[in-house]
Amino acid sequence: MKAALRARNHPAYWAFVVHRVSGILLALYLPAHFWALGLALHQAARLDAFLRWTDQPLVRFGEWGLVLLLAVHLGGGLRLLALEFLPWRDWQKSLAAAAAALALVVGLAFALAL
Amino acid sequence: MSVLRVRVWRGSAEGAFQAFEVPRHASQTVLDVVTHIQRVLEPTLAYRFACRVGMCGSCAMTVNGVARWTCRTHVDKVARGGALEIAPLANLPVIRDLVTDMREFFDKWARAKGQFSGARSRADDFARVAPQSPARQDVDAAIECIGCGVCYSSCDVVAWNPDYLGPAALNRAWTLERDERDAARVERLRAVAGDAGCHACHTHMSCSERCPQRISPTAGIAGLKRAATAAALKGEL
Amino acid sequence: MSVRGEALLWAAQRASAALLALCVAVHLATMIYAVHAGLGAAEILHRTRGNALWLGFYALFLLAVAVHVPIGLRAVLGEWLGWRGRSRDAALAAFALALAWLGARAILGVFL
Numbered sequence: 350m351k352a353a354l355r356a357r358n359h360p361a362y363w364a365f366v367v368h369r370v371s372g373i374l375l376a377l378y379l380p381a382h383f384w385a386l387g388l389a390l391h392q393a394a395r396l397d398a399f400l401r402w403t404d405q406p407l408v409r410f411g412e413w414g415l416v417l418l419l420a421v422h423l424g425g426g427l428r429l430l431a432l433e434f435l436p437w438r439d440w441q442k443s444l445a446a447a448a449a450a451l452a453l454v455v456g457l458a459f460a461l462a463l
Numbered sequence: 464m465s466v467l468r469v470r471v472w473r474g475s476a477e478g479a480f481q482a483f484e485v486p487r488h489a490s491q492t493v494l495d496v497v498t499h500i501q502r503v504l505e506p507t508l509a510y511r512f513a514c515r516v517g518m519c520g521s522c523a524m525t526v527n528g529v530a531r532w533t534c535r536t537h538v539d540k541v542a543r544g545g546a547l548e549i550a551p552l553a554n555l556p557v558i559r560d561l562v563t564d565m566r567e568f569f570d571k572w573a574r575a576k577g578q579f580s581g582a583r584s585r586a587d588d589f590a591r592v593a594p595q596s597p598a599r600q601d602v603d604a605a606i607e608c609i610g611c612g613v614c615y616s617s618c619d620v621v622a623w624n625p626d627y628l629g630p631a632a633l634n635r636a637w638t639l640e641r642d643e644r645d646a647a648r649v650e651r652l653r654a655v656a657g658d659a660g661c662h663a664c665h666t667h668m669s670c671s672e673r674c675p676q677r678i679s680p681t682a683g684i685a686g687l688k689r690a691a692t693a694a695a696l697k698g699e700l
Numbered sequence: 701m702s703v704r705g706e707a708l709l710w711a712a713q714r715a716s717a718a719l720l721a722l723c724v725a726v727h728l729a730t731m732i733y734a735v736h737a738g739l740g741a742a743e744i745l746h747r748t749r750g751n752a753l754w755l756g757f758y759a760l761f762l763l764a765v766a767v768h769v770p771i772g773l774r775a776v777l778g779e780w781l782g783w784r785g786r787s788r789d790a791a792l793a794a795f796a797l798a799l800a801w802l803g804a805r806a807i808l809g810v811f812l
Binding site: 351352353354355356357359361362364365369429432433434437 | 527528529530548617619665666667668669671672673679681682685686688689
């Protein structure tokens with residue numbers, strides 16, 4: 350396991366792992382997100398109750414986690430679009446850091462807004 | 464004199480690591496270590512090498528989990544606490560011990576249409592290719608591949624997707640895609656597009672990290688993605 | 701799937717990604733604003749209901765999501781679960797429709 354990690358311990362690989370894991374988690378979250386909002390259609394009372402539930406600190410923390418997942422997936426995605434469509438340059442590697450920085454900024458902004 | 468504790472893979476797909484103690488010298492390469500084991504300690508050890516000076520790529524093996532040319536890997540750089548683990552290249556069937564069957568690697572090269580296909584005859588004038596043209600610079604950046612298999616062995620998509628052509632084959636296809644003399648462009652794009660080809664690359668960039676020739680197959684594969692997609696949109700595929 | 705089909709899936713993935721980059725940026729900014737301003741459910745719905753512009757925006761957002769998410773999962777299912785072939789594509793098409801339907805319900809509830 351350690352040997353397997355050693356060969357993969359470089360920025361582009363971590364960028365891939367983060368991008369894929371965040372994508373999977375978001376894909377699992379989205380149906381629930383849509384369903385909850387759909388409650389607004391016919392079950393306003395349930396939506397109210399649901400939104401009051403989201404006021405809890407643990408849920409707030411979860412929301413922040415989701416924002417972070419989204420920001421991280423977006424940052425990684427922008428990096429991929431740059432790698433695949435822009436002319437190849439040597440500073441491609443620093444795109445991973447730029448993507449991470451962007452995600453962190455968004456995460457902070459959300460956290461501070463709370 | 465200090466001693467290296469070396470574990471070497473013995474067997475094929477089934478097998479185990481065998482431990483050896485090898486005298487440690489200054490300026491010692493991993494190939495020196497393997498050679499010492501076979502000549503002095505265990506004559507039945509099977510391994511490949513040829514030039515031993517970093518030109519042929521035959522001595523590629525997995526050293527402490529990382530694919531490398533063993534003749535160009537100094538022990539000092541990789542021995543952690545005086546220990547080394549040497550295994551055959553990953554993602555390839557193992558014939559015996561440190562020797563892999565590279566047929567699939569080269570078969571994929573052929574499947575990717577990695578051969579030049581010209582349109583001129585001896586009756587035509589020479590092709591004129593400007594060395595500084597962007598296309599030729601793309602070719603030059605990728606042309607020095609010697610088919611050592613390090614990139615293929617380092618690629619997770621190769622491990623996850625048995626049909627995936629792999630970085631070396633796709634890199635060679637890229638050099639031909641950018642070769643203005645080549646006449647088989649559409650057939651080649653058809654060969655390298657799709658789930659078994661360039662579109663399956665997830666930009667892990669382990670190939671570019673590990674290539675001893677400092678080639679970046681990822682760059683070429685990105686170019687193939689663009690070219691293949693354009694061809695698909697135009698209905699050429 | 702044909703090679704041409706796979707190449708077009710890849711293109712759709714990247715195109716939807718580019719669109720999503722814009723939509724997600726707007727969505728995140730909106731969420732951060734809403735949380736910062738302390739807007740409750742009633743307030744948010746008051747602003748969104750009957751708003752054709754936001755309805756159009758989120759409809760476009762949903763379309764991009766319904767394209768992007770299943771194609772993204774396709775690679776994961778193939779590479780990490782070894783699930784390939786027609787059954788995988790059929791399952792993902794169904795997932796895309798389910799996402800679109802749930803999302804449409806949400807949009808109708810919030811914007812109509």
